[in-house]
Amino acid sequence: MLEIKNISKTFNSGTINEKKVLSNVSLTLEDGDFVTVIGGNGAGKSTILNLVAGVYPVDEGKIIIDGNDVTKLPEHKRAAFIGRVFQDPRMGTASDMWVEENMSIADSRGHRRGVRWAITSKDRERFREQLKLLDLGLENRLTTKMGLLSGGQRQAITLLMATLKRPKLLLLDEHTAALDPKTAAKVLEITDRLVKENSLTALMVTHNMKDAIAYGNRLIMMNAGKVILDVRGEEKKNLTIEALLEMFTKASGAEFASDRALLS
């Protein structure tokens, strides 16, 4: 479903701030893979997601989604294949627009936007049903401004928007990191359900080792711009935080340097 072939990325190339974030990374996701990605700060986790989404171009390498080479496509064109949820709940939705307007924008993803009236009563009913499944009471707030909702509510709606038009690939960039633990758990549960129900292929970056183990069928660990661990199936199910930390130390030759990962 997703093929990342030998990609590299260096920021601020040729300046004193030059930073090689990814070097020669390859990764293949099978159809239906739900991959969790962990790693310390600056390991290159978010960069991979942003390169796949087309936020900035790769220096070298290829990105292929479902057989389509998207390496040269701009961000908005790749969006036809990709659903995204960001870390900042404000980033995934338009604050000054209504809930139903936001959903309608997501509903047009991958289509040519013409002068058809955007929200018909049929659409509205469909949005209402989808929102009802979130079980957050949002089905009665179709004409509430997005900016008035809480971070958790906004992330849940962003998730819904990312999966409304079934994407070939779902990219989740620490999408629960800005939420309180209870809300984060709820949003993760919704994530898991949406991925399973739609049998989506997903890539989820997280700082939380427990979540990384609990969710998905495959786990990869990154360090200093390289994939240092790739575990799947039974082996992944039997992982413990202690075992992960040990593997990290062994593979990277350093202690895992993220308090956030340990404190959860």
Place this chain on the structure above:
Amino acid sequence: MQILLNWLDTLPGAVSQGLVWGIMAIGLYITYKVLDIADLTVDGSITTGAAVCTVMVTNGENIILAMLCAVIAGMLAGMLTGLLHTLLGIPAILAGILTQLMLWSVNLIVMDGRANIALSRLKYGDKVLISSGASDIYVTLGILAAIVIVIVLLLYWFFGTELGMSLRATGNNLDMSRAQGINTNFTKVFGLALSNGVVALAGSLLAQQQGSADINMGRGAIVIGLAAVIVGEALFQKKTTNFAIRLLFVVCGAIIYWLVFQTVIFLGLPSEYLKMLSASVVAIFLGLPYLKTRLGLKKKKTEGKTNA
């Protein structure tokens, strides 16, 4: 008593001016409020609208055709600003200034090198849509009100379509828009073209209302338009989130603006102070929210201190 009657006499003229500038302000609303771009192209494109319309009518063309061409000319100007901004990466405000300066030459060329071309009702008879004369002011008011309503309805429809929705999303959240597959460069160019088309339409009406096209008529137009947008929003903001009604409030803002100005002039303020007054009004209204939050913050800080 006589003074009061004289003052009342000036009001229909003020409302008529308010309606024309209200149309201009609706154009500005599209860039300033919907796309979140301060577009300085308008100072030039309002004159372009006036120039194109005036020259065509004086050459014997039909007024409707002339106004239509004015709109198209305005849209091209907006498109140029949009392309400078999106293709060349020039900051929007600077792109607008560049186009505005180019339009100065364009407008002079359109007007065949003349700084002023008369378009009086007397000379051109029924060839103009609205009148510069005081005698049929109420007909003018009716036509202008009808134009305002048609524009508001058209824009209300447009911003409810998928394309219109993508323009609003672009102004609201660029990251989200791109993630949802919106070509934000296209929507920006489109919005700027649409906006300047409406502004040029206002320009063509302004020429008819003043009875002439003048190379300097657009100077400070953005400030007057902003004043209308800000006054309209400030007075009626909390009342509704309905887009069509918000646009009507912007027109109300323009009318209030001109009523106040007419009154100030009537009370004896020399007209050379007008631009200073409009800029001051806009500065105050733009600055108020900032001052409020600053004062609010100070309050919180002292509260924190006393609590500690």
